[in-house]
Amino acid sequence: MADKREVKTGPAGARNQDLLSYACGLGGWLLPGLGHALLKMWGRAVVTFVLVGVLVLAGVSLRGNVFASAGPDAFSTLGYLADLGAGSFYFAARSFETLGPDVSKAAGDYGTRFLAAAGILNLLCALHACEVARGRKA
């Protein structure tokens, strides 16, 4: 994987680096893998996209709970924040899950956890891309 990147020095270089890191963080959150793709880390981008996608698909197929913003309690709000971490995949999951959640069975519970895990793992990847763009991580 192409990990070596040149870091321009000076105020303009630092500003560009900041912009790139914000773009990588935001892009990586919006579309899993986009942050790494912007840094030309193609392998990491593909792995992130596929694995987060697999977890979201599994979560939706198992009829997990895709939390909405207006939750009745703190746990729903936490679930919403975790789900939202998957970016565009969260909105795709909401539109795909036409039958609604079914957490009366264990499968639905697994689905809920998969969706939350997908969001958290995607946030982790977006933060990694952001840090790489800042030159703090390889």
Place this chain on the structure above:
Amino acid sequence: MALTHIQAMLLFAVVASAIFAVITRRGWKEQIKYALWCFFLFLLVGVAVGWAMYPISR
């Protein structure tokens, strides 16, 4: 789609291990080694916690 407990655990372990490896290690050999190690630990801890809960499961 229906998954058993062990299948769900395996799916989560595979995905989480692969992502941990990809963002913490450089070079595919190191990444594969780390992913396998994480996967093994996920399974070990999952089975250990399962057995730890066995006495209170009935």
